[in-house]
Amino acid sequence: MKIIVYLLQVSACVGFFLALYHFILRKLTFFTINRWYLLAALAFSFIIPLLTLTIRNEYVQSSIYFNQLHDLSAKLQGIEVEKTIAQPQINWFDISTIVYLIIAIALLVRLIIVMSVFFGNTTLKNSTKIGRIHLIRGHKNISNGSFLNLIFLKDEKLEQAEVQQIIQHEMLHVQRLHSVDRIILELSKIILWFNPFIYLYSHAVEENHEFEVDGEIGRLADKNKYANLLLKLSISSQQTFYHTFSKVPLEKRITMLFNQPTKSMKKIIYVLVLPIGVLSCLAFSNLKTEKKSNNNGQTDAHRNHEVYYKSSADLDSQNSTSQFYSRKHVHDKNGKNYDEVTFKLVDGAASAKLGTEDKLGVFIDGNFYNEEDIKTLPVEKTASLTFDQSKGAMKLEKIPNDNYAIPFCFKTKIMK
Structure with a gap:
């Protein structure tokens, strides 16, 4: 029963933090701050229900009341x-816990298999090494994308300038450790597989990754040429855990690319939003009432x-x-x-x-x-x-x- 209650509390916190992001922060162009907000909020969602808050309740004991018989x-x-x-009753909480664990374990096994197949099909034999990053060209199953320190490139129909732009884009994903965020979200989706908010949360993180990298590329290169490249390589693949160059809907990415940067003074919003979210979610922590009498320590x-x-x-x-x-x-x-x-x-x-x-x-x-x-x-x-x-x-x-x-x-x- 305790694990089910805990997971429901975590789910509620995830939904609340996601709502704050969607309605208040999503349209701001502080993409790096948004990334850390989403990661911190996810961590708080798992931590807050584990907290025990003690509430001291002091009262005056003015008289003694004997229990009525x-x-x-x-x-x-x-x-x-x-x-x-009394007849034995079905314990639905125990049954729910067993069903939850079976599905969670099955999803974990599936993720392990997918990653094993991914690395099994990835060879570094003919890769080009750029520092600690491996550039793999012409992988038969993977389009332009990246995962951890691997960059995959299909450049048969691309001009040299476009290839350089894709490499630059994916190197930013690698350098900013976006793959670590994706792994954290995949594990969170296994733990909270029953919660629809966690899938929306994962999409928000992935979307913000692309906005963050696009914003950086837009400062360094011609925005119009970069937008044309996004259109040229538009795909609809559904890979599980690695970044593809143009997976996030292009309309949103191009809109954010050409948006005017948010004024720096609006960063004060983050100082307010995260603490408000944490304090609100403390309602899902464990409350312990400690009564304190002022009758000189008497029982x-x-x-x-x-x-x-x-x-x-x-x-x-x-x-x-x-x-x-x-x-x-x-x-x-x-x-x-x-x-x-x-x-x-x-x-x-x-x-x-x-x-x-x-x-x-x-x-x-x-x-x-x-x-x-x-x-x-x-x-x-x-x-x-x-x-x-x-x-x-x-x-x-x-x-x-x-x-x-x-x-x-x-x-x-x-x-x-």
Whole structure:
């Protein structure tokens, strides 16, 4: 269940950051900044749901409220019967997790196979080396493009000036490590294969790569000649992970190529957008409320535990044992964990639901007893006890400074 919830939270963050990019940043010509925004936002999308934020909630403990005991023996009996006849239920979260993992593993295997075939069909034997970059001409399966430090070139019908422009274009992709971005996006698509936003996100990153390189080429060469080259080499290939020279729709690329540069002062937008996105997505982090009392460190003894009372007649009808106190861990059908404590007296019984980390405490005749003290009470003592619901039964000043839950108070019956 946790992994499914986490992935849904990541998906929501991805969608939110993508919306900010699409509606605010996409038309700005700060392509390098846009690239780093998209990468940082993707990283934040995976990190934010893992964070645990502690919220301190201070309150004033002005009075102690003792839990009311309810005469709900019939309700309790119904609950006990329900536990007995409950049938196993299908855990859809477990099934969803298994299906998710099967598909994710299949997609990962597919990516490994595609990359293995790609490198298997790529030979450096007849390549030209330019620094650390290998220029491979005439590859039978790959058009003009690049991946990592490999540049592929089909120049049979190209003029020398056009070849140089393509090489310059692809070298910028290699130098700026755009292939690393593509690999990160491919892995993200495997993890979030069910999320349509991640495919749009990947397209936005790829599109921005081309805008970034086109903008740089446009500063160094004639824009009209470069635009004509884009039209000449226009293709519609769907390669998985490497850059092709003219894969992104030409209309967008040519439009951005001839756009006027955005004014530098608009960079302030990034200072606002990313923090706003991060702060908004913190709603998908794990929130932990930490209550802090200002009653000089005393235990919060008035927590509203669920408390049930059974009369002695109900107790006899269920053939209860004579054990004064018991505590058992319960995992209910809704997936909740709690401890159920039960006290059985001569004239009735009561039970309460406590947190699994709670320490149990009770008051007997105004004196505080912890769980170990309760277990060692002699039978003669427990046989003489009855429930005490008076306002003065709980002595706040006697409660140790620890995580104690105090659902009951007792008093010794006055023998007539």
